[in-house]
Amino acid sequence: MTNELEDAADDRELLSDRIRNALADEIATGRLEAGAALDEQHLADRFGASRTPVREALRQLAVSGLVEVRPRRGVVVARMTPERIMEMFETVAEIEALCVRLATYRMTPLERSHLIELHDASEAIVRKGDFDAYDAFNRAFHEAIYRATHNSFLAEQAIAIHSRLTAFRRAQLRQHERLDRSRAEHEAIMQAIAEGDGELASRRMRAHMLNAATALRRFIEASKPV
Amino acid sequence: MTNELEDAADDRELLSDRIRNALADEIATGRLEAGAALDEQHLADRFGASRTPVREALRQLAVSGLVEVRPRRGVVVARMTPERIMEMFETVAEIEALCVRLATYRMTPLERSHLIELHDASEAIVRKGDFDAYDAFNRAFHEAIYRATHNSFLAEQAIAIHSRLTAFRRAQLRQHERLDRSRAEHEAIMQAIAEGDGELASRRMRAHMLNAATALRRFIEASKPV
DNA sequence: CTACGACATCTTGCATGCAAAAATGTCATC
DNA sequence: GATGACATTTTTGCATGCAAGATGTCGTAG
Incomplete structure (x- = not known):
């Protein structure tokens, strides 16, 4: 039983x-x-x-x-082709970019300080090289941005699409230097948010996500020597 | 039976x-x-x-x-609050905006001419004031743009979200002058696409969608005198 | 007249049953 | 050894059955 x-x-x-x-x-x-x-x-x-x-x-x-x-x-x-995975990554990158742009203009001081807190805490995680913890942080970081758009429908869509990439993202983040770069990119995004420059934050977020995708593509191509 | x-x-x-x-x-x-x-x-x-x-x-x-x-x-x-509907409209507006930006940079000449054909044909529809025909055209127009992003995953997401607003859009478009303005806005978007200016096309598309949302909001508030 | 609760009814959530389609295996033939 | 026809097994798609939870009714107490 x-x-x-x-x-x-x-x-x-x-x-x-x-x-x-x-x-x-x-x-x-x-x-x-x-x-x-x-x-x-x-x-x-x-x-x-x-x-x-x-x-x-x-x-x-x-x-x-x-x-x-x-x-x-x-x-x-679901069996996904590499092309489809890249399409999903691009889509997520664009949606994240638009979320962070809206969030920059709309977030409350409280939301902003929460995001800063999250980001600050991630330094220790990177230093320890704790992949699982970084994974959890990363999710929290991005979801905090979604919510800060103050558009719950958009946030829901973003979470849904983001979560469909989780399986791939995990594989891709298991590389130490990627962890480091990921945090550095977050840092740059935070700076743009702090300056209130939504467009800049948006471009940096897009680049951040596409970098992750490129790292993944390399990972896939390396592990599948066809 | x-x-x-x-x-x-x-x-x-x-x-x-x-x-x-x-x-x-x-x-x-x-x-x-x-x-x-x-x-x-x-x-x-x-x-x-x-x-x-x-x-x-x-x-x-x-x-x-x-x-x-x-x-x-x-x-x-599903019972949706006016706030949620506005959120959905904003989300659609942003997604359409990003689609048209990508589409401008990526569409093939064939896709471009197909879009132009669609747009040209819509003039007669507006003149006749045929709401149902315009509805069908409008869907085709926007879906052509989604597909021209050459990102089928994004296109699928866009179609899914767009279709959830169909019920509301229909109500909103049953106003003659809105039909006219809608086509004029399409015209402006087409021009930006023709010039290869994805950013401009994107801004115009966002404005186009938000105009539709505003028209709808007025419609809702007018018909619901609480 | 309202509030409360026992009872009856309706609807949902899940298990089971059964027929048809698909997958698999068997065997004869080439 | 490969191929194809046929029988067998497995799995799916849908119908039905039943128990538990939700809803509605009505009578009684306050």
Whole structure:
């Protein structure tokens, strides 16, 4: 009778939602790798549920693009081409750029000081070379910017798209010098924000994100010697 | 045994997908109005299906934000506050602005001439005051720009967000002078594209979208004398 | 007349059942 | 050894069943 979700958080939360969240997390973190088949019965057994909530979860994941449904032929973790990944990175870069521009003009002093705090704390993380901690910080940093746009719809969209790249970003950030550069780029963005120059912050953010993408591309090409 | 989907397109398409598409269309066009309850059994009867595919469709619509699921209390068509609508408009405006900037720099001559053709044809539509035709043209115009970014992921996101505003845009465009102004704004955007000035095209597109939003806001405030 | 609560009804959430399509395996033929 | 027809197994797509939670009604107490 034991299953992974048995003592999960809230009993009022729907089973299908918990399964969806669990799978989304596994896909985002890369524990479920691209192309992996998601057998309904197998997942149902794994989560101690029936196929119905599993199916609902899979259909929902398909809408957010994390899995691919091939009618009557099963569901697989979304398999993305390098081109598509680069497209996603460019999109995220542009959205981050526009978020930071709006945020620069709209953030409250409180939001600004919170962002500075976050950024300052990241120095210690970089020094320790703690990839997981930097990952968490990075997410917090970018989400703080999204929220500072004072446009919650935009923030939601940004978070959704950003999170779809999590799996790739993790791989890419596991390089020490990239961690260093990432923080330096954040520093430059912070400066532009401090000066109230949204356009400059925007350009720097775009460059920051595209640098990350380029680092990733190199990483992919290096590890896949076709 | 008659139901609305009986002679629908492709027999290989999943029932749940057809139901989802049908509902998405009804919500986008406003035939199903915000706040309307979506009873599973009722919809199942309406589509000549059982509750299972209906439930799958509803859950998927919830992910794309068209409906709201209140656990154990049913599903309703997403009810949006004026603030949220304005947020959505701003988001769309910014995304359109970035799309047209990228498109200006990347579109092929073929894409450019296609866009010009579309724009030219819209003059007759405005003269006739054919709202539905202009609606269709407008969609085609904007989607042509999305595609011209040569970033299909971005284009998909843009289409998804744009379509969520369809219901509101329709209401807003049913004013003759707005139709006229809309075309004039397109004209200005086309000019910037022709000059290869992506930044200018971007600013004009943002203004164009925000004008539409402002027109809508007036419309809403006028029709809701609280 | 309002507030409260027991009861009845309706709806949802999930499990299970079943038919059809797809995948897989078997075996004969070339 | 490769190929293809056919049987078997597996898996999906959808229908149905049932229990628990939500909602509505009505009677009674205050």
